[in-house]
Amino acid sequence: MKSAVIVFPGSNCDRDLAVAFEAATGQKPAMVWHRDTDLPDGIDLIGVPGGFSYGDYLRSGAMAARSPVMQAVAKAAERGAFVLGICNGFQVLTESGLLPGALLRNAGGHFVCRDVALTVENAQSAFTSRYAAGEAIRYPVAHHDGNYFADDATLDRLEGEGRVALRYAESVNGSARNIAGILNDAGNVLGMMPHPERVIEPAHGATDGKRLFQGLVEGLMARA
Amino acid sequence: MKARIFVTLKGGVLDPQGRAIHHALDGLGFGGVNDVRAGKLIELDLADDTSDEDIDAMCRKLLANTVIENYRIEKVA
Numbered sequence: 001m002k003s004a005v006i007v008f009p010g011s012n013c014d015r016d017l018a019v020a021f022e023a024a025t026g027q028k029p030a031m032v033w034h035r036d037t038d039l040p041d042g043i044d045l046i047g048v049p050g051g052f053s054y055g056d057y058l059r060s061g062a063m064a065a066r067s068p069v070m071q072a073v074a075k076a077a078e079r080g081a082f083v084l085g086i087c088n089g090f091q092v093l094t095e096s097g098l099l100p101g102a103l104l105r106n107a108g109g110h111f112v113c114r115d116v117a118l119t120v121e122n123a124q125s126a127f128t129s130r131y132a133a134g135e136a137i138r139y140p141v142a143h144h145d146g147n148y149f150a151d152d153a154t155l156d157r158l159e160g161e162g163r164v165a166l167r168y169a170e171s172v173n174g175s176a177r178n179i180a181g182i183l184n185d186a187g188n189v190l191g192m193m194p195h196p197e198r199v200i201e202p203a204h205g206a207t208d209g210k211r212l213f214q215g216l217v218e219g220l221m222a223r224a
Numbered sequence: 225m226k227a228r229i230f231v232t233l234k235g236g237v238l239d240p241q242g243r244a245i246h247h248a249l250d251g252l253g254f255g256g257v258n259d260v261r262a263g264k265l266i267e268l269d270l271a272d273d274t275s276d277e278d279i280d281a282m283c284r285k286l287l288a289n290t291v292i293e294n295y296r297i298e299k300v301a
Contacts (some may be wrong), residue, residue: 059289066286095289102291109240149237149292172236 001220003029003045006073006089008064013050013086014198020197021047024213034067035124045082048089050142050195051149052080060103060145061091070096082126082216083189084166087143090181090191099184099191100158101150106143108175113142115206117169118180118194122162125183126219127190130211136169137208139194146193149184158182225253225271225299231288232263 002019007014014031021029029047030040038190039046054063064070070092077083077098085093094098115138123133131137140141150158155176158164166181181192196209233239239261246260266287270279279297290294 032242058286062286062289094291100291102289104238104292105240107238109244147238 001045001217001224002029002030002040002043003027003047004039004043005029005047005049006032006034006069008051008053008067008092009051010053010055011049011051011088013088013195014047016120016195016197017049017086020200020209020213021045023210024217030179032069034064035068037068037072039069039072039076042213043076043081045216046076046084047083048073048092050087050089053088058144058189059095060090061093061095064088064092065097069119071112074098077184077189080186080188082220084127084165084216085189085191086195086197087141087146087193090193092147093189093191098186098189099182100154101148101176101182101195103145103193104147104149104174105145106147106172111142111144112173113140114145116172118179120166121164121167122183123163125165125187125190126216127137127183127212128165128215128218130215138199138206139196139209140198141172142172142223143193145188146173146175148179150176155179161185163187165190166194184212225272225274227268227270227274228298228300229266229268229279229283229287230263230296230298231266231293232295233261234292234294239291252290 005018091103120131120135123131163183168178168180196212199206199209242260243263249257283295
């Protein structure tokens with residue numbers, strides 16, 4: 001199983017995500033630079049990591065979303081590859097149109113950096129299959145622009161189609177309907193503000209994130 | 225030719241920056257400020273034959289995120 005992690009100037013969670021992918025898949029992911037126009041052949045799992053791509057210039061994720069590699073990511077998503085965008089990666093996926101809505105400045109105006117309580121809303125997706133529906137978990141967050149926004153019709157559609165994968169179980173950033181992570185309509189693209197890759201080993205103090213990566217690998221194996 | 229692009233948050237989109245500015249104005253003793261909304265001004269220096277359609281496309285494809293922002297183009301001779 002081949003995975004890749006996209007690296008933008010200013011990405012800073014790319015290596016953490018690579019460690020999580022390697023632990024789950026048993027193979028080192030390809031690290032793909034933002035100027036590349038193609039992904040290596042046969043990639044089934046793509047990570048769009050956290051960080052501050054392009055210094056958050058213009059809007060968080062705006063420049064990264066228009067970089068050459070994102071067209072290759074969009075094509076891979078279309079043919080069914082799994083795409084996981086975390087934090088800045090979520091912002092990149094909304095800016096590129098792979099996921100609906102936008103991420104605004106946190107309602108409180110502050111950068112929020114702490115562990116938060118989350119509820120797994122949809123445990124049917126490839127990303128969440130190792131969790132139980134309604135399960136309470138904790139992942140760390142570290143962001144300034146995590147306040148999810150979409151119009152009411154879009155929010156209703158996301159809820160109705162089970163595309164809200166994760167919800168905050170406490171007040172974090174003012175997100176519409178406490179949304180922490182959403183799926184695309186085909187269910188193979190997930191964007192989320194919290195960081196599962198930061199809680200995968202006992203040395204991290206918690207391992208709630210580990211099952212997300214394990215579930216993804218199982219989903220890919222089942223499909224192969 | 226120059227063009228100024230004014231990018232503003234749509235009505236109903238929360239603006240924590242505007243709220244912080246409002247709070248600071250209050251702190252300076254300026255009463256009577258009902259609301260503050262912050263936006264961006266982007267100045268483009270363009271080839272004279274740049275079409276209006278191209279300027280509009282620049283706004284839609286990059287300069288503004290039309291999910292949350294409106295834009296207005298002002299051409300300067």
